[in-house]
Amino acid sequence: MKILFLNGPNLNLLGQRQPEVYGKTTLGDIEANVRGKAAKLSGVEVDFRQSNHEGELVTWIQQARGNASVIVINAAAYTHTSIALRDAITAAEVPTIEIHLSNIHAREEFRHHSMIAAVCRGQIAGFGANSYYLAFEAALLLQAK
Numbered sequence: 001m002k003i004l005f006l007n008g009p010n011l012n013l014l015g016q017r018q019p020e021v022y023g024k025t026t027l028g029d030i031e032a033n034v035r036g037k038a039a040k041l042s043g044v045e046v047d048f049r050q051s052n053h054e055g056e057l058v059t060w061i062q063q064a065r066g067n068a069s070v071i072v073i074n075a076a077a078y079t080h081t082s083i084a085l086r087d088a089i090t091a092a093e094v095p096t097i098e099i100h101l102s103n104i105h106a107r108e109e110f111r112h113h114s115m116i117a118a119v120c121r122g123q124i125a126g127f128g129a130n131s132y133y134l135a136f137e138a139a140l141l142l143q144a145k
Contacts (some may be wrong), residue, residue, distance in 0.1 A: 006074035
């Protein structure tokens with residue numbers, strides 16, 4: 001089983017950017033923790049990627065078809081704007097879990113709507129770095145069915 005974790009714009013700045021909203025944990029710390037969890041399980045592989053470029057995220061989603069069992073995506077600001085990501089998720093036909101560090105529904109009005117939620121299996125938001133760990137567990141459950 002391969003779980004592809006995709007991270008959108010500005011997530012490379014985790015731990016530095018608005019720690020009161022996003023926490024002090026870096027994306028590297030999150031990746032190391034998820035990899036540690038995966039290493040304890042037989043046959044589970046994780047692939048972490050981050051890009052500030054929408055097109056690159058679209059390409060990675062398309063490439064996941066036939067190569068990944070589950071996609072976990074924190075599309076960051078593209079969550080609220082990207083029909084391209086939505087279309088790529090639909091086309092890839094790989095179960096996808098949307099995640100957010102903060103509760104997007106408790107923030108500014110423009111963050112309340114997700115363009116990708118309707119084509120994802122579920123959404124996890126508001127648990128900080130734990131959103132990634134919860135998504136990892138959810139991905140395992142999707143494949144256990």
